[in-house]
Amino acid sequence: MADQKRITSVDVARLAGVSQSTVSRTFAGDTRVKPETRERVLSVAKEVGYVPNFIARGLSAQTTNLVGIVMADVASMFYPYVLQEFVRALQKRGKHALVFNVRSDGNADDVLQETLQYQVDALIIAASTVSDEMVEACARTDTPVFLFNRTLPHVNSICVDNYQGGRQIADLFVRNEYENIGVLTGIEDTQTNQQRQSGFLGRLAEHGVAPSYRAQGDYTYKSGYAAGRSLFNSDVALDAIFCASDAMAIGLMDAARDAGRTVPEDIAVAGFDGIPVADWAANSLTTIEQPMDALVKGTLDWMDKTLASPDWKTQPPRVKLLPGTLMQRRSTSLPEIIVAE
Amino acid sequence: MADQKRITSVDVARLAGVSQSTVSRTFAGDTRVKPETRERVLSVAKEVGYVPNFIARGLSAQTTNLVGIVMADVASMFYPYVLQEFVRALQKRGKHALVFNVRSDGNADDVLQETLQYQVDALIIAASTVSDEMVEACARTDTPVFLFNRTLPHVNSICVDNYQGGRQIADLFVRNEYENIGVLTGIEDTQTNQQRQSGFLGRLAEHGVAPSYRAQGDYTYKSGYAAGRSLFNSDVALDAIFCASDAMAIGLMDAARDAGRTVPEDIAVAGFDGIPVADWAANSLTTIEQPMDALVKGTLDWMDKTLASPDWKTQPPRVKLLPGTLMQRRSTSLPEIIVAE
DNA sequence: CTGAAAGCGCTTACAG
DNA sequence: CTGAAAGCGCTTACAG
Structure with a gap:
């Protein structure tokens, strides 16, 4: 006692x-x-x-084995899994995750200060943005920074290839001979959304197709459901729609069902992310699956290599893009194909 | 440079x-x-x-403002949200989350050692169990431990009232005059599962009802779907079934649909947890919602009070139970009720 | 209101 | 292979 x-x-x-x-x-x-x-x-x-005592060791050895992870509380259901993966993978490498949260509409500057005060060995920033000054501050304290699923010219970034993913969905739609095509975007000014859109629309244009419908959501199920309601209450008739996130796509499909439409017969739906729920039987959503394990492993390998190289600050920042995987499921399959399997 | x-x-x-x-x-x-x-x-x-420099401060002041959070990678979709809430709430209190992961089938001992090495001010253990020796070790280093959604006699614990929740579902089923009642349990020897079951079955018995069907899952969607498949392929006819997690309940409902059954007309379904997906239109699952905010806040308030009281080690450990909330949705509503709303 | 100094518990040249 | 000692960057009595 x-x-x-x-x-x-x-x-x-x-x-x-x-x-x-x-x-x-x-x-x-x-x-x-x-x-x-x-x-x-x-x-x-x-x-x-x-x-x-790791704290004493940290002071003395100038290395804490702590890695700061900054996460926005994103509505997209993808990030909780990312966080769990990071924690697990870091542990395996003998490092530990000091986790910080930022509002999804803010940038990471607010908490970066605190992160640095804990003398983290490196910083991983997911789902939010950073100012150049803050990147400077990190450099001053010798803390390498990695952007996860976001790119910035002056910062090391690792990201799924959103652009290419958008193109793949466009190709699929054209291949399936959908003619009246719609798009449900995410939050307008997010990089993720812009890349997915420009890939999708650009590729569609190359095929000589222009979308005939466009609505905006905020990545959440709710916004997808709302968009679906107003779509199915309108006289717009679409063959297919691409939604910028799985959660929105599922919301839209639920709205379709509630409006008496059938997926994919009345309307085909594709999403983006590859969250587990997308593969549940009731949804069976065609989507671009993020290579989560590769993204996490890629980030940490990169981090390890950086920490091991004494001259990392002289190396120019790089952007690494990893391809997503098109998962074709029943939400876009033509009836015959379903029968065939 | x-x-x-x-x-x-x-x-x-x-x-x-x-x-x-x-x-x-x-x-x-x-x-x-x-x-x-x-x-x-x-x-x-x-x-x-x-x-x-917080590390230096930590060494000198013998307090790091670090709180260790140990999480199992549970299949239940409830914990990612819990983690996010803890991170956010801790930040507000000027503390920070050092997050650890343990396998859901292991106990937390493995990582607790590391947690203590970082001189965390307190330890929150969610979704896994700890040995008495480890609790001893924590006491030796003056680190208060809180069990989240699990109880152990010698450790401070805060938990949703699983037992009471099970009873509420039983009452609902009886009120709705369901007669052939089934139950889909979670992993047999988890405390959570036992409490939910014993509440449900005990209350049913008080009403003079005995369940006519029983299957076991592992809390995941997949196991719920599988259980549903075999149920609907059998000649068992149930009016209602209680599943020990929302994810399983949703899996079972999807299996029902795929087998041509209608929920709730052919079979009513109730879950437990109150995950966001349960409220999506396609599911509209009746469930016991965990009081997540209250659980998190309760844990942290308790922690703060403990840290502030110099004699906390002399106080006997307590178990705090918080009631869940019955969310009645369409998965158990009788048709007339649906029309009525 | 402020300063000099000991101490927190380690790591790591340096010397042997 | 091992030890004595300086130092990491703070906090906190103690003294004034």
Whole structure:
């Protein structure tokens, strides 16, 4: 009950009859420590329940093994999984995630300061944007920054190829001979949305097709449902519609059903993201699946390599694009194809 | 480019013509610092871009403002939201989340060690279990532990009232005059599952009803769909079924649709959790909604109070149960009721 | 209201 | 292979 002092390396050293340096070296895995000494230290440590203090180590070694992860609370249902993947993958690499949240409409500057105060070894920013000044500040403190699923010219970025994904959906629509084509966009000025749109519309134009309907949502199920309601209450007749997120696409499909329309017979629907719900039987949504594991692994490998190279600050920032995967499901299949499988 | 030394409080002190102590006090918000001095320090700090080093502060002040959050990667879709809420709420309180992941079938011991090494001020364990020894270890290092949505006799726990929730569903079923009642359980030996089951079955028994069907899933959509398939392929005819998670309930409903059954006319379905997808139009699932905000806030308020009270270790651990909310939706409504609304 | 100084628990040259 | 000692950047009695 009494505040018995925390056990430190000094205590272990005394008990094991060695110097504090030796205890430190033992736990650092220094191979110069004689095996017998090592054993003795470890056994004493175990006995008294000693574990090294990472905070002290951080101060002294100037490296915390902490990685800051900044996430916006996005409505898209993709990011919770991303966060979980990062936490898990970091753990495997002996690092740990210090997680920060920013409002999806704000930028990450507010919290970046705090992140740096914790002396994180690196910073991963997902689903929000950063100012150039903040990037500067990170550089000053030798903290490499990685943008996840967003690109910025002066920052290392890793991102699914939204543009290419949009093109793939366009190709699919043309291949399926849909003629009256609509599009449900995400939040207008997000990079993600712009890229998905410009890929989709650009490729459509190359095929000589122009969309005949256009509405805007905010990536959420709710906005998709609302868009669907007004679409199906109108006299617009579409063969197919591309939605900038899976959640919106599912909302729109539910609205279709509630309005007595059948997917894909009355209207084909495609989304983007590849969230688990998209593959549920009731939805079976055609979509571009984000290569989540590759994105996460790519980010962390890149980070590791950067941290290991002493001259990383001299290297120009790069943007890495990873292709998504077209998942063709029943929401765009023609009836015959369904029968065929 | 060159490794210009990090700016420390000593630099600021020199530039501002005060002692390092004064700089420290200024940033600690010490009211004894003369306003003019304070201004000067802050302006110099701003000019040179100084911010306090939290790691050093942590070592010195023996408090890191770090809270460890241990999460299992549960299939239930409830926890990603919980994590996001914790991160956000902690940030508001000037604390930060160090997030750890454990396999859902393991216990938290493996990572707890690491958590303690980071000298977290407190530990929140969600969706996994801990050994008594580990709880001991936490006590030794003065780290209060809170179990989230799980209870253990020797640990502070905060949890939705699973038992009561099960009873509410039973009452609803009886009220709706369902006679042939089934149950789809979660993973057999999880506490959550046991409590939901015993509440449900116990209350049913009090009404003189015994379930006529029972299957087991693992909380996932997939397992719910599979259970539904085999149920609807059998000659069992049920009026209603209670599933131990929303994801399973939705899977089962999708299987029902695919088998040509109508919900709730052919079979009524209820779940547990209150995940956002449950409220989507296509599902409209009756469920017990977890009081997520109250659970998170309750945990953090409790944590704050504990950290503020010097004698917290002498207080016996408590278990706090919060009631869930019955959300009656179309998956259990009788046809007439639907018409009525 | 302010400063000098000890101390938090490690790492890491340096010397042997 | 090991130890003595400086130092990481703060906080916080203690003294004035």
